[in-house]
Amino acid sequence: xxxxxxxxxxxxxxxxxxxxxxxxxxxxxxxxxxxxxxxxxxxxxxxxxxxxxxxxxxxxxxxxxxxxxxxxxx
Numbered sequence: 011x012x013x014x015x016x017x018x019x020x021x022x023x024x025x026x027x028x029x030x031x032x033x034x035x036x037x038x039x040x041x042x043x044x045x046x047x048x049x050x051x052x053x054x055x056x057x058x059x060x061x062x063x064x065x066x067x068x069x070x071x072x073x074x075x076x077x078x079x080x081x082x083x084x
Contacts, residue, residue, distance in 0.1 A: 049081040 056077035
């Protein structure tokens with residue numbers, strides 16, 4: 011084998027492994043649960059009274075802004 015042939019062989023990228031249907035489904039379900047949990051947490055934040063928000067260093071406006079974000083945004 012020549013040096014050029016060795017370089018060509020060394021530069022070839024290994025094929026990317028294909029994701030199985032099970033792993034894709036699992037990832038989709040985990041994402042849905044994370045979105046649901048995020049939505050619920052934001053609704054609880056919105057429902058807190060002024061005293062608890064102040065204890066956390068948040069204003070009512072901060073809580074409302076966070077709660078009004080779409081569930082898919084972090």
